Amino acid sequence: MPPRIPIATYRLQLTKDFGFAQAAALVPYLDQLGISHLYASPFLAARPGSTHGYDIVDHSRLSSELGGDEGFAQLSNALHEADLGLILDFVPNHMGIGFSDNAWWLDVLEWGQKSPHAASFDIDWNGLPYRAQPGVLLPILGRPYGDALGSGEIKLKYDADEGSFSAWYFEHKLPINPQRYGEVLRTVLSATGSEQTPAGRKIIELVERYPGRFAPSYNQAPEYKRALAAIPEVAQIIDNGLAAYRADTENGFPLLHRMLERQAYHLAYWRVAFSAINYRRFFDVNDLAGLRPEHPATFHSMHVLVARLIAEERLHGLRLDHIDGLRDPAQYVRRLREMIRRVRPGRDGYYLLIEKILANGEAVPRLRADGTTGYERLNLISRALLDTDGLAPLEHIWCDFTGERASFREILVAAKLRVLDTMLASEFTVLTRAVGRIAAGHFSSRDYTLNRLRVALQAYLLEFPVYRTYITAATTSDEDRAMVRGAIGRARASWKGPDPEIFDFLQDAITGDLAHNPGFSAPRVRNFALKLQQFTGPLMAKSLEDTAFYRYHRLLALNEVGGDPVAPTLSLDDFHREQVRLAKDMPHGLVATATHDTKRGEDARMRILALAEIPHEWREEVVRWSVLNARFVFNDATSRSPSTGHEYMLYQALIGAWPFESIDGNFVQRMQAYALKAAREGKLETSWTNPNDIYEARLSDFIANILHRKHSVEFIEAIGAFAQRTGLLGALNSLSQLALKLTLPGVPDFYQGTELWDLSLVDPDNRRPVDFAARRALLEGYPSWRDLLETWQDGRIKLALMCRLLAIRRTHADLFRNGDYVPLLVEGEHARHVIGFARSFRRKKILVLVGRHFARPTASGRAWPHDWRGRIVGAQVYRDLLRGGIEVTPQLNELFRDMPVAVLAEA
Numbered sequence: 001m002p003p004r005i006p007i008a009t010y011r012l013q014l015t016k017d018f019g020f021a022q023a024a025a026l027v028p029y030l031d032q033l034g035i036s037h038l039y040a041s042p043f044l045a046a047r048p049g050s051t052h053g054y055d056i057v058d059h060s061r062l063s064s065e066l067g068g069d070e071g072f073a074q075l076s077n078a079l080h081e082a083d084l085g086l087i088l089d090f091v092p093n094h095m096g097i098g099f100s101d102n103a104w105w106l107d108v109l110e111w112g113q114k115s116p117h118a119a120s121f122d123i124d125w126n127g128l129p130y131r132a133q134p135g136v137l138l139p140i141l142g143r144p145y146g147d148a149l150g151s152g153e154i155k156l157k158y159d160a161d162e163g164s165f166s167a168w169y170f171e172h173k174l175p176i177n178p179q180r181y182g183e184v185l186r187t188v189l190s191a192t193g194s195e196q197t198p199a200g201r202k203i204i205e206l207v208e209r210y211p212g213r214f215a216p217s218y219n220q221a222p223e224y225k226r227a228l229a230a231i232p233e234v235a236q237i238i239d240n241g242l243a244a245y246r247a248d249t250e251n252g253f254p255l256l257h258r259m260l261e262r263q264a265y266h267l268a269y270w271r272v273a274f275s276a277i278n279y280r281r282f283f284d285v286n287d288l289a290g291l292r293p294e295h296p297a298t299f300h301s302m303h304v305l306v307a308r309l310i311a312e313e314r315l316h317g318l319r320l321d322h323i324d325g326l327r328d329p330a331q332y333v334r335r336l337r338e339m340i341r342r343v344r345p346g347r348d349g350y351y352l353l354i355e356k357i358l359a360n361g362e363a364v365p366r367l368r369a370d371g372t373t374g375y376e377r378l379n380l381i382s383r384a385l386l387d388t389d390g391l392a393p394l395e396h397i398w399c400d401f402t403g404e405r406a407s408f409r410e411i412l413v414a415a416k417l418r419v420l421d422t423m424l425a426s427e428f429t430v431l432t433r434a435v436g437r438i439a440a441g442h443f444s445s446r447d448y449t450l451n452r453l454r455v456a457l458q459a460y461l462l463e464f465p466v467y468r469t470y471i472t473a474a475t476t477s478d479e480d481r482a483m484v485r486g487a488i489g490r491a492r493a494s495w496k497g498p499d500p501e502i503f504d505f506l507q508d509a510i511t512g513d514l515a516h517n518p519g520f521s522a523p524r525v526r527n528f529a530l531k532l533q534q535f536t537g538p539l540m541a542k543s544l545e546d547t548a549f550y551r552y553h554r555l556l557a558l559n560e561v562g563g564d565p566v567a568p569t570l571s572l573d574d575f576h577r578e579q580v581r582l583a584k585d586m587p588h589g590l591v592a593t594a595t596h597d598t599k600r601g602e603d604a605r606m607r608i609l610a611l612a613e614i615p616h617e618w619r620e621e622v623v624r625w626s627v628l629n630a631r632f633v634f635n636d637a638t639s640r641s642p643s644t645g646h647e648y649m650l651y652q653a654l655i656g657a658w659p660f661e662s663i664d665g666n667f668v669q670r671m672q673a674y675a676l677k678a679a680r681e682g683k684l685e686t687s688w689t690n691p692n693d694i695y696e697a698r699l700s701d702f703i704a705n706i707l708h709r710k711h712s713v714e715f716i717e718a719i720g721a722f723a724q725r726t727g728l729l730g731a732l733n734s735l736s737q738l739a740l741k742l743t744l745p746g747v748p749d750f751y752q753g754t755e756l757w758d759l760s761l762v763d764p765d766n767r768r769p770v771d772f773a774a775r776r777a778l779l780e781g782y783p784s785w786r787d788l789l790e791t792w793q794d795g796r797i798k799l800a801l802m803c804r805l806l807a808i809r810r811t812h813a814d815l816f817r818n819g820d821y822v823p824l825l826v827e828g829e830h831a832r833h834v835i836g837f838a839r840s841f842r843r844k845k846i847l848v849l850v851g852r853h854f855a856r857p858t859a860s861g862r863a864w865p866h867d868w869r870g871r872i873v874g875a876q877v878y879r880d881l882l883r884g885g886i887e888v889t890p891q892l893n894e895l896f897r898d899m900p901v902a903v904l905a906e907a
Helices: 020-033 068-082 103-114 145-150 178-192 198-208 221-230 234-245 252-261 270-276 296-302 304-311 329-343 375-385 388-402 408-421 425-440 450-463 478-493 502-511 522-545 572-585 602-613 615-632 644-657 665-682 693-706 713-743 772-778 785-790 796-811 813-818
Strands: 009-012 037-040 044-046 056-062 085-090 094-096 136-141 154-159 164-169 172-175 265-269 285-290 317-320 351-354 590-592 747-751 820-823 834-841 844-851 878-880 886-888 901-906
Touching: 009 020, 020 037, 020 068, 020 772, 020 796, 037 317, 056 068, 056 296, 056 304, 068 085, 085 304, 103 136, 103 172, 136 172, 136 270, 145 252, 145 265, 154 234, 154 252, 164 178, 164 252, 178 198, 178 221, 178 234, 178 252, 198 221, 198 234, 234 252, 265 270, 270 425, 296 304, 304 329, 317 329, 329 351, 375 572, 375 590, 375 602, 375 713, 388 602, 388 615, 388 644, 408 425, 408 450, 408 522, 425 450, 425 502, 425 522, 450 478, 450 502, 478 502, 502 522, 572 820, 572 834, 590 713, 602 615, 602 644, 602 713, 615 644, 615 693, 615 713, 644 665, 644 693, 644 713, 665 693, 713 747, 713 796, 713 834, 713 844, 713 901, 747 796, 772 796, 785 796, 796 813, 796 901, 813 834, 813 844
Parallel strands: 009 037, 009 747, 037 085, 056 094, 085 317, 136 265, 317 351, 590 747
Antiparallel strands: 044 056, 094 285, 154 164, 164 172, 820 834, 834 844, 844 901, 878 886, 878 901
């Protein structure tokens, strides 16, 4: 059996081209690396062609595209034979909807609130204005509804096998409620003159068998459909008669419109989603609808297959995706723990991780999980390796080059306003109406108008500093109350209106305290408080990660998921204190340095991080490059392509991704794809919803021109020479990052392919196929450290360090799983260039030292560092575990003789 707490995890992105069989073939390689658990992307049945698996359409089946039951058994058996565990990235927050492959969603469209699955989706059934009956808005049309209807793009069809009617909009199936079948069938018979035919009489007999406006019922409908399908020649009559609903016939347009208006859905142009959608989405993705696992039947249905795999010991851990999207995450994790105990009675605890993004200094929520997926640790490592003395010069360079004068906070506030006004405007309107109904229902607050409440709530959201609070229907923690009070206080201080007391009401509504105030509707208060928490996470993610990070370019290495580009300086003492806390409070969370969601590859990030060590040289190079490339910039009185911000961003991205070998067409295309995504995410010159084709074309041309090997020889040589230096500094940073990941408190997590240098950019660039055959071949044997240094550019030195550290971790599993963290004292000239600590458990102790701030020891990236001055304060002799246990002295010059990483045991 694999250990409950992993030694190390390896993340695989499964796709139709790399499914269960390919993962099974990789198991011996993972075992040879020293990995204990395969950490897989979602593999339940998702939308056909899914590249990520998060658009699940059926929780009860394994993905057939990945290999189905047979393929999964092959993977499971291979893992069992190697004694490796399996962790699943599970998606409890949402499902893929639209199209024709989600049975739950189709049932909801067919029956509305009468569907047993209606409670599974987070739908505000009464949220559509000017509509007599409840319904769900479907913003799936590529043009306005009237145009789509009039053009004949929406068609009414009959399924002869099912005996059912559906409207179809291209690949989108829109079931017709069976209680409207009688109307359709009478129209069909009249249009074809088939009332007196044998088939026609049977159709009329069937319709009259279910009299009444609300017949057939939900339970009667399957028999109704079977009976209709069984009538001889019925399919031909219906197919001919459905011409009456065609848009090009005299009455077809109004007939089809009337039929659609009587359904439990409301078809709309996709742009309507920005202001009127009434189901909770995953962020702003229309075809991912929010689930309600707090509903007991939904929870059970979602977890039937997962529960079975856990009971069969085929699944050894769960990573819970987007936990902040749930109404009550604590309740969900509690129910999940109870389910796991039921299916595996008498066995040890179960490994649970939450995908949680923490703000700087924010504590992990109390959710009974083993830890997070590691973004906060990623950023701690980056900040520990960062030379903060370079940030002020970099700020000046960024501002001088671009003319940007706004602070990062001002950029973030502007981004939040943009998101509130556009992509999340629908959800914000729902929340405003909800708090407006609460206010209108009590004499003390009825004068707070909807408009004033909207402005006040917006002011609060602009000041809210984290992704969410964890208020429940029953309690509000002191931490959450303080968080709300602080944001309310800042919003009140900025308020210019005559009614600042509105914030007293708003604070009590957000904390749920109004529910205990007589006269207020407790259910409405609780519903608002809980739904607001589901909103703040997407708002922060879209504003911070997907907007502000693409507008503020002081140092891209700090613009990372879970990061704060302007976080306070992290001293070594601060870093050590945080690791001591993590060893005590969250020793088993993941330590990640790259994921499928990070903004750039872990080694590209380390290269860019090194710019803080040579800011003045960076300034000279950027100025030089901008002069060389000025001829490729489109500039007139009203616009510049690319903008100065995008040009500055591109130079950093090029430094991060610059290949060790010569550039080629693939590299140019990757940079163009990255620049396009970055520009659209920034939402200034262009965006996903309103693309500026002219700007985007000029941006792409600029990249093609500056990387053209004939037209830009001087620039390519100049940036290539500088990239060699930042490449060395970045490689040294990366080796230190790798050593920290493998020895700090927590479970090291490796993203696929990062055994060698990872110079990828944001997805989809970081999800390209990995050449595992080449990596397997490199494991056949290692040269000496000295030989690896000679060819460090090929990445073998990173792979070798990873394997040797994993071997040490396996040998001393208890120490790294449960050991304390103790800072080491290093003295001498290069003391500030070293992070030193010990991991100790019972009588065992291992010492770790890694280098940082390499510009000075390398002559600004021109030579591998060898001359280190300083020593560990402590014993006089140690055993070097990376070099076969040879005895060494505490002198840095000896410890870092080959590379700036040392792992020691006392002799």
